[in-house]
Amino acid sequence: MVSPDLSVELGPLRLKNPVLAASGTFGYGAEFLPYFDLGAIGGFVTKGLSPAPRRGNPPPRIVETPAGMLNTIGLQNVGVDAFVREKLPGLRAYDTAVIANVFGETDAEYVEVCAKLDQVEGVHAVELNVSCPNVDDGGMIYGTDPGALERVTRACRRATRLPLIVKLSPNVTDIRVTARAAAEGGADILSLVNTFVGMAVDVERRQPVLTKVSGGLSGPAIRPLAVWMTWQVRQAVPLPLIGIGGILEAPDAIEFLLVGASAVQVGTANFVHPDAAVRVVRGIEAYLVRHEIPAARDLVGTLGTGLGP
């Protein structure tokens, strides 16, 4: 059999393979150059970019929990201008999709970052971070209030011609409601899910482990929750989806593809093995060969039916 076609199309965004590295776990890309050619993965999502640099939260910021970790980084980032000036030029040499994760505290800040990224070469899509649980302003409000989410999505839609991804928060009663709101606002693609809000306690000190008390839970612990939410949104909204949540290896990624995601993001696993996303690409390819499936897109949404959605 000829090697399978790994490419996927998510509306206006074409990827050479369905594996992206998730925002907040991949720096600005260059940090991974010692470990693999960025062209080996479909693309990556940058650390969340705000209009101005952000210092982030005081340490301790992370703690391992059963099959996962909590983090409260607080969106420490260099700011969109420094990203464009210092980080982006070096990325243009790599045959991979660069997706800029965008964060703001107000509609105007989201729009400002989107508009700046619209003017530069080398950004293939923007992903709105409307679901960061670790900052005091913005973030979570946009992720949980359908009206605010639709409004900011529409404003960003007007500010950029780039493919627009909205990253959904799982910290809601019914994720289909926010998914529909993002679709109404003009999103091209939905990515899901961001981290679940959680908390860990140091029983010896009788204190929260993290300085900001709560943090975002990621890792394999959340995978069944994320797969279920992806399945739910697949039934509710016709947009292409990117599945995220605790993917360590290829079978984990294939779960998301089968329930209807056209691509996936590998997150926490990048911390464990720098080349984790590449291992997932290779594993998906081996799976397709083993099952004599000609293309990765043939897997999407074929759960229990053998047919596409």
Place this chain on the structure above:
Amino acid sequence: MLPAALRGVKAPHLDPRIAGRRSPPGGSALTDGHALSILGPRREVSMPQDLRVPVLRNVDLDHGSFLVEFDAPEMVAPMRPAQFFMIGIPGGETLLRRPYSVCGLPGTFEDGTPGAAQVLYRVVGRGTALLAALRSGAVLDVLGPLGNGFEIPATEGVVPVLVAGGIGAAPFPALVAALAAASPRPRMIYGARTSHDLPLADWFARRTELEVTTEDGSAGRRGRVTEPLEDLLASTHPRTIHVYVCGPDPMLRAVARLAARYAVRCDLALEAHMACGFGVCLGCVVPTHRAGSDFAYERVCVEGPVLEAGRLAW
């Protein structure tokens, strides 16, 4: 006496000093100029590798301290003292790797396995407990070398002063070996709560001008490392001193304050929780001074783990 873990274990290359046994004083294996040029102050870029490597020995040093030796010659060849590894234990019981300072590099422990590295650790949680249970033949997922490492003074006449607190002694054997050509017996102050918390003290006693302190007086001088350090700083010309420190946070702060008061060069090897070890999780940051009164968070894993004491905003 050989530690219990090693009795009956075949370990042909066992360094008696690793096992804490008495042995005659001898020269370091790292005394030639070549080794020093590798470990010298020039910052070579060494590409980290991610390897699954075999455990050669895991020596119980008693009272919760262990020294694990593993085989990764290409990874450790370019390493400098106070650089570190991220070590994971395959099998999925823990998700994230843990950071461990390199303790011994090839040649540091005379009878260490050629090409092998040693890591000194203390059982403090689940990750270290799992590591302590491993025997020779088990495997580790090791990522390294990571971080910047200690600078070895390029000029003659510098007096290195090593200050260690408890398990903070971890990076110092490799440093003692790297300093051997320029400073055959560096000054060292090694403190802990009790005599049980001073792993490798015998090894240091043979290689350094060692002063031990314990808070309970069970070994050496009763008190903290800052007391003998202040004596030493008061009696030596500060411009010639280079203080290297590793230990718990309150000790680092106290030593940094003292070094600032005497205006001596003071490098801290920091410890922090980290998920990745190579600069992307941003979990391990410490506040550092920036121009003006502002501060920034810098990563212990990339900008450190060694930071000049004056840079820290704490």
